[in-house]
Amino acid sequence: MHHAPEDLSSTVRNACVKVPEITIFFWIVKLLTTAMGESTSDFLVYHINPYVAVVLGTLGFGLALALQFFVNRYVPRIYWLVIVMIGIFGTMVADVAHIVLGVPYFVSTAVFAISLVVVFVLWARVEGTLSVHSIYTTRREIFYWAAIIATFALGTAAGDMTATTFDLGYFDSTILFTAVFVVAGLSYALASTRLNKILVFWLVYILTRPVGASCADWLGKSHQFGGMGYGDGTVSIALGLLIVVFVAYLTVSGKDRRLEGAGLRGAAPA
Numbered sequence: 001m002h003h004a005p006e007d008l009s010s011t012v013r014n015a016c017v018k019v020p021e022i023t024i025f026f027w028i029v030k031l032l033t034t035a036m037g038e039s040t041s042d043f044l045v046y047h048i049n050p051y052v053a054v055v056l057g058t059l060g061f062g063l064a065l066a067l068q069f070f071v072n073r074y075v076p077r078i079y080w081l082v083i084v085m086i087g088i089f090g091t092m093v094a095d096v097a098h099i100v101l102g103v104p105y106f107v108s109t110a111v112f113a114i115s116l117v118v119v120f121v122l123w124a125r126v127e128g129t130l131s132v133h134s135i136y137t138t139r140r141e142i143f144y145w146a147a148i149i150a151t152f153a154l155g156t157a158a159g160d161m162t163a164t165t166f167d168l169g170y171f172d173s174t175i176l177f178t179a180v181f182v183v184a185g186l187s188y189a190l191a192s193t194r195l196n197k198i199l200v201f202w203l204v205y206i207l208t209r210p211v212g213a214s215c216a217d218w219l220g221k222s223h224q225f226g227g228m229g230y231g232d233g234t235v236s237i238a239l240g241l242l243i244v245v246f247v248a249y250l251t252v253s254g255k256d257r258r259l260e261g262a263g264l265r266g267a268a269p270a
Helices: 008-013 024-047 050-070 076-100 105-127 138-165 169-190 194-220 232-253
Strands: none
Touching (some): 024 076, 024 138, 024 194, 050 076, 050 138, 076 138, 076 232, 105 138, 138 169, 169 194
């Protein structure tokens, strides 16, 4: 793999990492955002014109991402706003591919998986690492967000594929992906090499999407479709409030912030 020809040590000394530290709070908020993205997307698509909903989701995502690139350090409320908007936008992309274009879920799952692999290969060849501890240049941040978008679309399609195409239903899909998520999480904790930790981190990250999305569908969808029937809007509001609480706590406590220059550990495990 080819490393970027920049003087990494001097760059690190003067750069601020743009992403949060990977703590238990990271995974909690990530799961909440994936669930909220699913419920909010479904609510918008079914309660307003779906084309208008897609345009609004795309604009919201674009504005949030532009704001993230504008700031020069990790800001919890901005970072997680982008994640929420990607959750909504990524869900819409996967749903449009299936509902509007008629693409089967197993095909879209394969396409999104290939897209993610392409992003990872390019990222690794250009930067020499896939570690989220190394996001302190604009180019690496571009690769990072491209990977995040692909993971959301892939996770959404995979979750819908198991629930509908494989006819597992929302509850069984939630149990299935949660079990795999827990096993992958334990593998991450036990991984002994840097490469293994990075690869398992991204596997766990991908799995947060179908876990959260399947859970949101199970809570929001009607009994007719195997859900609890609370409604997508209600579920979305409840999840949104929880996200606000956690992000406010992280903003005040700084629990998920890394010191400037932490990027020097860019070769460290994800």
